[in-house]
Amino acid sequence: MTAPDKSFESKLLESWQANAELWTSAIREGKIQSRETTTHAAIQQAILAFSPNKALDLGCGEGWLIRSLANQGIEWVGVEGVPALAEKARESGKAEILTLNYAALVAEPHRCGGGFDLVVANFSLLEAELLPLFLGLRKIVTPGARLLIQTLHPCTLEGPYLSGPRSESFAAMGSGTWQTMPWYFRTLGDWLDLLRAADLKLLSLCEPLLPETLRPASLILEVAF
Amino acid sequence: MTAPDKSFESKLLESWQANAELWTSAIREGKIQSRETTTHAAIQQAILAFSPNKALDLGCGEGWLIRSLANQGIEWVGVEGVPALAEKARESGKAEILTLNYAALVAEPHRCGGGFDLVVANFSLLEAELLPLFLGLRKIVTPGARLLIQTLHPCTLEGPYLSGPRSESFAAMGSGTWQTMPWYFRTLGDWLDLLRAADLKLLSLCEPLLPETLRPASLILEVAF
Numbered sequence: 001m002t003a004p005d006k007s008f009e010s011k012l013l014e015s016w017q018a019n020a021e022l023w024t025s026a027i028r029e030g031k032i033q034s035r036e037t038t039t040h041a042a043i044q045q046a047i048l049a050f051s052p053n054k055a056l057d058l059g060c061g062e063g064w065l066i067r068s069l070a071n072q073g074i075e076w077v078g079v080e081g082v083p084a085l086a087e088k089a090r091e092s093g094k095a096e097i098l099t100l101n102y103a104a105l106v107a108e109p110h111r112c113g114g115g116f117d118l119v120v121a122n123f124s125l126l127e128a129e130l131l132p133l134f135l136g137l138r139k140i141v142t143p144g145a146r147l148l149i150q151t152l153h154p155c156t157l158e159g160p161y162l163s164g165p166r167s168e169s170f171a172a173m174g175s176g177t178w179q180t181m182p183w184y185f186r187t188l189g190d191w192l193d194l195l196r197a198a199d200l201k202l203l204s205l206c207e208p209l210l211p212e213t214l215r216p217a218s219l220i221l222e223v224a225f
Numbered sequence: 226m227t228a229p230d231k232s233f234e235s236k237l238l239e240s241w242q243a244n245a246e247l248w249t250s251a252i253r254e255g256k257i258q259s260r261e262t263t264t265h266a267a268i269q270q271a272i273l274a275f276s277p278n279k280a281l282d283l284g285c286g287e288g289w290l291i292r293s294l295a296n297q298g299i300e301w302v303g304v305e306g307v308p309a310l311a312e313k314a315r316e317s318g319k320a321e322i323l324t325l326n327y328a329a330l331v332a333e334p335h336r337c338g339g340g341f342d343l344v345v346a347n348f349s350l351l352e353a354e355l356l357p358l359f360l361g362l363r364k365i366v367t368p369g370a371r372l373l374i375q376t377l378h379p380c381t382l383e384g385p386y387l388s389g390p391r392s393e394s395f396a397a398m399g400s401g402t403w404q405t406m407p408w409y410f411r412t413l414g415d416w417l418d419l420l421r422a423a424d425l426k427l428l429s430l431c432e433p434l435l436p437e438t439l440r441p442a443s444l445i446l447e448v449a450f
Contacts, residue, residue: 155380160439161432188413189430202427205414207386214385 008128008165011182013081013101018179019170020084024062026173034210038217042208043122043150044069046220050146052118058137059124060097063089070094079105079112102127106136114140122150123218126183128165134198138225147200147223153207153216154188163190188219195223233353233390236407238306238326243404244395245309249287251398259435263442267433268347268375269294271445275371277343283362284349285322288314295319304330304337327352331361339365347375348443351408353390359423363450372425372448378432378441379413388415413444420448 016023030036043065047055052074057066060078062085070076076094080086081101090097098112105112119137127133137147154161166185170178186194195202206220241248255261268290272280277299282291285303287310295301301319305311306326315322323337330337344362352358362372379386391410395403411419420427431445 153380155378155441161434161441162439187432189432192427192430196429202417204421205417207412207414209386214387216380216386 008182008184009103012126015179015181016082017084019181020062020082020088022170022173022176022178023085024088027062027064031173034217037211038208039123039150040064040068042206042218042220043120043148046148046150046206046222047074047118047120048072050118050148052116052146054116055118055120056112056116056137056140057095058119058121059102060089061085061122061124063092063094063097065120065122066095066097067092074118077112077116102133106132109136109139112140115142116140117142117145119145119147120150121148123152125149125151126181128184130194131197134194134200138198141225143225145225146203147221147225149221149223150218151186151191151221153219154186154191156216157185161187163187191221195221200225233407233409234328237351240404240406241307242309244406245287245307245313247395247398247401247403248310249313252287252289256398259442262436263433264348264375265289265293267431267443267445268345268373271373271375271431271447272299272343272345273297275343275373277341277371279341280343280345281337281341281362281365282320283344283346284327285314286310286347286349288317288319288322290345290347291320291322292317299343302337302341327358331357334361334364337365340367341365342367342370344370344372345375346373348377350374350376351406353409355419356422359419359425363423366450368450370450371428372446372450374446374448375443376411376416376446378444379411379416381441382410386412388412416446420446425450 026032054075057078060066060080063078066076066078078089078095078097079100080089083099086097086099100111163186165182168181168183201224203224204222207216208218210217251257279300282301282303285291285305288303291301291303303314303320303322304325305314308324311322311324325336388411390407393406393408426449428449429447432441433443435442
């Protein structure tokens with residue numbers, strides 16, 4: 001496991017600020033095939049199966065998830081650390097969207113309210129340090145609350161299977177000038193160790209499959225606080 | 226998930242009986258590279274890290290694991306459902322080796338004694354139905370006991386990522402006339418569901434890496450009863 005340098009988190013946020021327009025178009029125009037065929041529906045189903053009352057969309061991006069489940073009787077709050085994406089999410093008017101990065105959320109969890117029985121992080125846990133965030137979330141959830149984390153399935157990435165910083169060039173996105181994003185790769189074993197360190201209980205692993213290959217498109221960790 | 230036919234478990238045992246001589250040679254002559262470089266040491270380390278007093282080697286095969294840790298102050302009992310392999314394991318005289326298949330163990334768990342603070346299943350859970358076995362093991366372990374399961378890492382196998390019966394031809398073993406073995410493939414998610422159904426708690430996942438590729442050689446599930 002390689003420790004990233006100190007500017008890792010700020011470079012991560014900067015890349016999303018730079019890519020906000022391109023990313024918003026990619027999501028809203030359905031350009032990412034695996035999301036369209038598999039991972040959008042997988043996280044929606046995982047959320048609806050739990051029938052939450054009040055849910056926090058952690059790293060909500062341009063807000064597609066809240067929009068898509070706006071009429072399901074769930075009180076949503078979105079939190080997004082990238083101002084340009086938070087602004088996009090706010091346009092829909094479907095929920096309160098707060099511009100807060102994870103460092104701010106760790107410092108003052110109650111800035112996003114409380115009483116959540118569900119926290120969802122949909123491909124939004126790219127940071128190297130997540131333990132303080134998980135500990136902070138404890139302060140704003142109800143007893144029995146769930147955490148749903150959808151992430152890249154660690155086994156589907158090539159290269160050495162070792163936790164550490166990686167780079168995403170968005171080359172697969174085709175057109176547009178994307179800024180490279182640093183992100184932190186975690187093995188399955190390290191995901192579990194992280195949850196355990198935060199005293200979170202893994203209930204199940206969901207591995208939604210790509211219809212064309214029947215290989216995992218992502219990993220959804222269903223976790224109890 | 227496809228349900229195997231009723232003769233699956235008996236064909237599995239038959240294949241090991243037929244392959245017992247070839248398998249014993251393969252293990253004792255160190256012919257399986259991933260075991261030599263990685264998985265033998267990984268399970269040994271996981272066992273020693275727990276410092277057990279009395280351990281059950283579940284599906285002990287020709288007995289290499291017990292032999293290799295015979296001088297570590299652990300009281301070992303080996304259980305093996307394939308008579309020809311149990312006989313090989315008994316040759317070393319390092320532990321009590323019982324010829325019992327899992328069905329017999331489920332029916333009468335105390336036939337292998339009791340008071341185990343560790344149960345190890347090293348590449349030996351190939352059956353379709355494991356829940357009755359896990360429930361049976363509960364009756365012969367001490368409070369706080371651990372279960373260590375080393376298995377093929379589900380992500381490293383090609384083909385549709387779906388739990389179900391598969392066949393192993395042992396083609397990679399080179400010479401010798403091997404009998405094809407039926408075995409049951411489980412996804413990660415299904416391993417976790419199985420543990421949860423048996424009220425077993427997954428503590429950690431160890432993913433030992435092949436030194437030449439730095440990709441997982443196996444998966445070790447560290448579980449608490």
